[in-house]
Amino acid sequence: MPAATDPIDLIAFGAEPDAAWRRAALDAGFAWHSAADIAALHAALQRNGNGVCGVLLDLRDVDDAGALQALAGELAAPRLRSLSVQRSDMATSGALFELALRYCVDSLVEPVSTTVLKLALDSLHRRLRLLGEARQRSAPAGALGAAGGFGGLLGQSRPMLRLFSELEKVAAADVPVFIAGETGVGKELAARAIHELSPRRGQPFVAINCGSIQPHLLQSELFGYEKGAFTGASQRRIGRIEAAAGGTLLLDEIGDLPADAQAGLLRFLQEGRIDRLGGTTSIAVDVRVLSATHVDLEQAQRSGQFRTDLYHRLCVVEIDVPPLRARGDDIVLLADTVLLRHGGAPPRRIVGFTDAALHALRAHDWPGNVRELINRVRRAIVMCEGTRIDAADLGLNAPADGEVAATSLEQVRDQAIGRAINLALERNQHMVVRAADELGVSRATLYRLMERHGIPPESRHRA
Ligand SMILES: Nc1ncnc2c1ncn2[C@@H]1O[C@H](COP(=O)(O)OP(=O)(O)OP(=O)(O)O)[C@@H](O)[C@H]1O
Ligand SMILES: [Mg+2]
Structure with a gap:
């Protein structure tokens, strides 16, 4: 893994851009390589090893479907970030356009001014540096290295790569982010990843579960109180918002926030100031606010349970964490990871899953998502009598062809x-x-x- 000051590889794929591009890339801190075709790109990526790497993609040179697919395969690697360039007079095919949309963090159309070019390359370099740092921090030990975690989130499926790219984008902008997703999908991990990738890392990350605190205690938990504010307030206590000063506050299960706490929170979000209970002056607090819930907030607004003005303050950007059932082979990757972490101890060494178990893992709907998967595999480790976990150990019926647990x-x-x-x-x-x-x-x-x-x-x- 390169140190922060090491140059990051940038591979120019396709027609060689003019010398100004190369100079700008060197100035931004990249080491320049070029690859005229897919085979050369593949070789350059192999030489780069497993570090982060930028790709400058000239779309002129990809014309047939096979090449397109091979290119998509290369660009999907989680360690890459790409920038595409095209001429304004170029008729871009739908598939090429989709490729650029999917894999490129930015798409430039020539002629590109020096300023735009510099900004794009600087931004690509910054993203790759942050990505390198995140990979270094979350690099799992030993046999899990190949799994490639992102701030603790494991996944290699398209929806997860898309999520990682979105997390990276919003981390850099200091705006409120609302994280949506079913229960157990990893919303809290996603919030932590945003904090860790943001300039606020190193400062506190404070999570408060709005659903698990007694409603009458919420105000004092959030805003704190002064000595004597109420019976039993024998000394001043700062609230969670103040505790997160300089860093990030996650308002978890925000959908469960009672109405009076919604009003207090809105005031804080509008003014950036809080009033401790029993206090006489308001205090400025600089925190970035993230929120999450599995409740459908749009529905909660319609039914009057959630304030629309608060929703708009919290939800400047929305990130959706995909359900586990939409993550393809990530299901098996996660199951293997849990097994490696918890199940390998001799003398009852469990080496893997039976085919029926793998089938059942893929066929299950996972209403409890990753949390359910972790629990099922941990249960299976206890229940398993052989060397391989079977569907029954997971509490899942191996589905016979076409058999699904449903009522109609x-x-x-x-x-x-x-x-x-x-x-x-x-x-x-x-x-x-x-x-x-x-x-x-x-x-x-x-x-x-x-x-x-x-x-x-x-x-x-x-x-
Ligand atoms: N992609 C992932 N890779 C590894 N572990 C994960 C992943 N996603 C979730 N987990 C783990 O699954 C569990 C649930 O994750 P988390 O608490 O972040 O979910 P959540 O969406 O906040 O759930 P809830 O809606 O119940 O609050 C945690 O133990 C977390 O570490
Ligand atoms: Mg949560």
Whole structure:
């Protein structure tokens, strides 16, 4: 892993950009390499090893579908960040455009001014440096090294790579971020990753679970109190917001915040100041606010349970953490990781999963997401009598072909469709056009089905 001052490799793929590009890249702190075709790109990436690496992608030279697929395969590596360049008169095909959208952090159209070029290269360099630091911090020990964690979040599937890129983007901007996702998907880990990647790392990260604190204690927990503010307040106590000063505050389960606490929080978000209970002066506090909940806040607003003005303050940017069932082979990666961490101790050494168990892991719907998976594998480690964990040890029935735990044929059909869509998207790098082709439906139909099954289209940007 390079030190902060080591140059980061930048591979220019395709036609060699003019000398000004190379000079600007060197100035930004990159070491310049070029690769005329996919084979050369592959070789350059091999030489780069396992460190972070930038790719400057000239879209002119990718014309056939095979090359496109090979390129997408290379660019998907979590250690890469790419920048694309195209000429303004170039007719970009839909697939090329989608590739640039999916894998490039920025897309420049020539002619590019020196200022824009410098900004883009500086920004790419900064992202790669942060990524290198995050990888270094989260590098799991020993056999898990290949798993490639991102701030503690493991995953290599498209939806997770997309998430990592979004986390990286929002970390750099000091705006409130709302993290949505089903229970147990890793919302708190995502919040910690934002803090660790942001300029506020090294300062406090304070998480408060708004749902688990008694409503009448919430105000004093959040804002603190002065001595004598109420019976029993024998000395001053600072609240969680003040405790996070300079750093990041995660308001977890924000959907459970009672109405009066919502009003107090809104005042703090608008003014950046808090009043300790019983205090006479307000105090300025600089904290970045992240929030998370598995409650549907839009619905909560409609039913009057959540203030719309507070929602808009908290939700400048929304990040959706994908459900586990949409993460393809990450399910097995996570299960293996839990097993390696908890299950390898002799004398009852467990070496892996039976085929039926792997089948069951992939077929299960995971309503409790990663938390459920961790619990099931840990339970299986205790229950397993052989050297391989079986479906029954996981408390999952190995599904016979087509057998799914559901109560009506309609549900069986629905679950099978949802699963087929997730798998097709995963196989096709989340390119909806291709997945639709494979499934034999139109793109519009696939979008409709995805919406019905709660599968987020990957190219959706809310930031
Ligand atoms: N991608 C991941 N890689 C490794 N561990 C993960 C991942 N996602 C979640 N976990 C683990 O799963 C558990 C649940 O994660 P977390 O508490 O962040 O979820 P959450 O979305 O905040 O859940 P809840 O809605 O219940 O608050 C934690 O033990 C966390 O470490
Ligand atoms: Mg949580």
